[in-house]
Structures are given as structure tokens and as C-alpha cells.
Amino acid sequence: MDQRGQLLGLLDSLKQLSHEEHQAVAEGDFSRVEQIQDEKQLIRQQIDVLEPLPEGGVSSHAAAEPVKQAVSDIMAMNQESNKQLLRRMGALKAEAEAQSQTRATLRRVQGAYARRHSPVHWEAST
Numbered sequence: 001m002d003q004r005g006q007l008l009g010l011l012d013s014l015k016q017l018s019h020e021e022h023q024a025v026a027e028g029d030f031s032r033v034e035q036i037q038d039e040k041q042l043i044r045q046q047i048d049v050l051e052p053l054p055e056g057g058v059s060s061h062a063a064a065e066p067v068k069q070a071v072s073d074i075m076a077m078n079q080e081s082n083k084q085l086l087r088r089m090g091a092l093k094a095e096a097e098a099q100s101q102t103r104a105t106l107r108r109v110q111g112a113y114a115r116r117h118s119p120v121h122w123e124a125s126t
Helices: 003-027 030-050 065-116
Strands: none
Touching: 003 030, 003 065
16 A cells, blocks of 8 residues: 555544544543544554654645545544533533532521521520
8 A cells, every 4th residue: 555545544543533532522421532532642653654744844645635635524523522622611610610609608508597596505493
């Protein structure tokens, strides 16, 4: 297989992993997301070995339409996953804030009742 074919095979693997990552993010399976990111890093390393590029360099296959399409698909999925993560983080932050406010309210209410219902001392006399 020629270098472009190998590159396309690696890019297809990246695309599949990006799709799986997108699903894992949607399901909130963040341990799977981490595992997928490790797998994606291994593929990126294989791409670097296949075609080492100088700093800021561009692949000799970058102009080929199948390569451009594969990279475009991967980038689109990664951007959508990032948007999902940002939405999820916003929801989690809002939930944490609501829990914090609820906790503060409960402490105030508990403090108010504790002051009203101070212990009563009864004395019995005969």
C-alpha cells in the first residue's frame, strides 16, 4: 500500500474513533472518552511516523480530495463533541450552583429553627 493509502487508513481509524468519542460524550461515558483519546493519540503518532512533518509543515497529501474530506469529517466531529462537552459542563456548573444555594438555604433554615427551639429545662418539684 502506498503512503497515501496508509494515511487514508489511519485517517479512517481516527474518524471512527471520533465518532465513538462523540457517542461516548453524548452518553456521558467519560472513562470511555479518555480511553478513545488515548487511542487517537496512538494513531496520531503513527501518522507522524508515516509522514514526519517539519514544524508548521503541511502533508504532501493535504491537497488530495479524499484526505481533505477525511480531515474535514474528523474536525467536524471533534468540534461537535467539544460543543457537547461545553454544554454538559455548563449544565453541571448550574447544577452545582443550585446545590450550593440549596445547602446554604437549608443551613439558614436549620439555624432559624435551632434558635427558636432551644432546649427546654424542666424541673420537677414534689
